[in-house]
Amino acid sequence: MTAQDVTRAVSVITTGDGEVHHEHVYGTRKPELWWIFFGRRWVRLPINVYVIEHRDGLVLFDTGQDRAVVTDPGYYPDPITAFFYRHIFRDIHIGPEDTLPVQLEGAGYSAGQVDKAVISHLHSDHVGGIADIPQADLYAGEKGFDYMRGPNHPERQTVYRDRIEIPGAKWHMIPFAPTDDPAVVPFTEAFDLMGDGSMIVLPTPGHLPGSVSMLVRRGAAPPLLLVGDLTYDEQLLDRDQVGAVGDPAQLRETYAKVRALRKHTPDLIILPAHDPDAAQKLDESAVAQAP
Numbered sequence: 001m002t003a004q005d006v007t008r009a010v011s012v013i014t015t016g017d018g019e020v021h022h023e024h025v026y027g028t029r030k031p032e033l034w035w036i037f038f039g040r041r042w043v044r045l046p047i048n049v050y051v052i053e054h055r056d057g058l059v060l061f062d063t064g065q066d067r068a069v070v071t072d073p074g075y076y077p078d079p080i081t082a083f084f085y086r087h088i089f090r091d092i093h094i095g096p097e098d099t100l101p102v103q104l105e106g107a108g109y110s111a112g113q114v115d116k117a118v119i120s121h122l123h124s125d126h127v128g129g130i131a132d133i134p135q136a137d138l139y140a141g142e143k144g145f146d147y148m149r150g151p152n153h154p155e156r157q158t159v160y161r162d163r164i165e166i167p168g169a170k171w172h173m174i175p176f177a178p179t180d181d182p183a184v185v186p187f188t189e190a191f192d193l194m195g196d197g198s199m200i201v202l203p204t205p206g207h208l209p210g211s212v213s214m215l216v217r218r219g220a221a222p223p224l225l226l227v228g229d230l231t232y233d234e235q236l237l238d239r240d241q242v243g244a245v246g247d248p249a250q251l252r253e254t255y256a257k258v259r260a261l262r263k264h265t266p267d268l269i270i271l272p273a274h275d276p277d278a279a280q281k282l283d284e285s286a287v288a289q290a291p
């Protein structure tokens with residue numbers, strides 16, 4: 001038994017879906033306010049949560065979108081933010097059956113079983129389930145917290161401090177440490193979440209300060225790289241095409257590191273947080289594992 005055989009199953013659940021501008025996903029040279037208000041092409045994306053069943057407990061990568069965004073008229077912290085977000089997202093569907101607890105039940109687990117959740121970044125569609133898992137240790141990048149607590153209206157970037165620093169939430173800054181693990185070259189810093197090499201968190205900034213990805217190693221099956229919103233589609237990564245949200249230079253720098261990582265792990269499966277094909281990719285790779 002290798003260290004990675006402790007990863008028993010990986011699945012994906014979806015906490016609803018919604019439409020974003022084409023530019024949001026595929027990038028644009030147009031100014032942000034132009035595409036937000038005048039962009040006419042929309043792309044429907046799911047809001048995924050990855051569920052990793054480990055010998056020592058249940059781990060989530062991201063927690064999805066809070067259903068309150070469609071049920072609570074006071075969801076947005078102020079009217080200007082609400083006005084912006086009516087132009088950035090449209091046609092959001094999050095039914096009662098799409099909440100994190102119901103989705104976890106459908107996958108054979110319960111919200112009360114979750115031990116840890118690694119949050120790729122602090123956007124509202126990634127932290128929306130934290131109130132449902134108060135017992136869980138929550139991990140996010142330190143620079144994300146600095147950004148959330150700083151000026152410059154982070155709430156206009158869907159970072160809502162009041163919904164992140166909720167009473168009782170067991171937040172931890174990810175304690176990145178230098179690594180010489182050949183499996184993560186060219187990354188030089190990492191955090192070994194379970195202490196056994198099965199889930200390695202890596203700093204992948206660009207979409208939002210403090211954004212992280214997680215390498216999941218699972219015995220004989222190909223490893224996974226859960227990348228949050230670094231990219232929406234592996235082909236965009238191959239084409240060096242970055243979305244319109246975030247710092248383009250930093251996104252490209254991180255893209256190059258992820259491509260270099262994939263070069264020495266050719267069977268690596270890259271799974272974005274909004275990948276519509278994630279379930280299929282996990283199914284196919286699980287089949288590949290069978291003798």
Ligand SMILES: [Zn+2]
Pocket residue numbers: 123125126229273274
């Ligand atoms: Zn997202």
